[in-house]
Amino acid sequence: MTRDDLYEQGMATRRAVLGDAHVDRAETNKTDFDADFQQFITENAWGSIWSRPGLTPRERSLITIALLAALGHDDELAMHIRATKNTGATPADVQEVLLHTAIYAGVPVTNGAMKLAKAIFTETNP
Template sequence: MTTDSSAATATERGDAMRRRVLGDAHVDRSRGNATDFTRPLQDLVTQYCWGEIWNRPGLEPRLRSMLNLAMLTALGKMDEFALHVKGAIRNGVTHDEIQEILLQAAIYCGVPAALEATRTAQNVLGALEKE
């Protein structure tokens, strides 16, 4: 990890974007659960994923959320997928759009991956509706 001012700026931007998309509770919990072993990865994710990539001007956060849902479906990473369903909702992605993303993923990523992602999305969306 570099310590120059541009890295600090990327970290600050990353923290702000991560909080905007995933919420303060998630970021605070992730930081609070970090250990000496896991903290370097948390710092890397905040600085580069959220600070550099999510803050680039080429794509709006809403579209980045939609892309993440498709990619995480393809990878079968349902814990991250569930987290990003919440982020997508925060970024203005609708339930209908999530459904369409999963139908598209079924064709290009495989039906089993899309079925699991659909079940996960339905659970997350149901929980959000109860909040």
């Protein structure tokens, strides 16, 4: 695959997972300062990794949520919890992943992730 192919595949996958509105906002807000970074994540995260056939989007979503929760990356975690509506991961799936995360990454970081997930699922499913 060429870099152009990776970018195109990455953009398609990124849109499928995060939604057009999110990607359009990121593209609109892109500047010369972060253009290379945006290209990098589109080609590598979305084109090379998220587009691989070995795992389903649901499985990748749940792994990503566990890792982001464990690392305390709340902004990215919120984005990926919201993306579950596009990946097939359910609130029950996220709950199980976060319970699992509590054992292996710690209760304090998972406590914050649970609060975040609860707020997001409440706002999207009142």
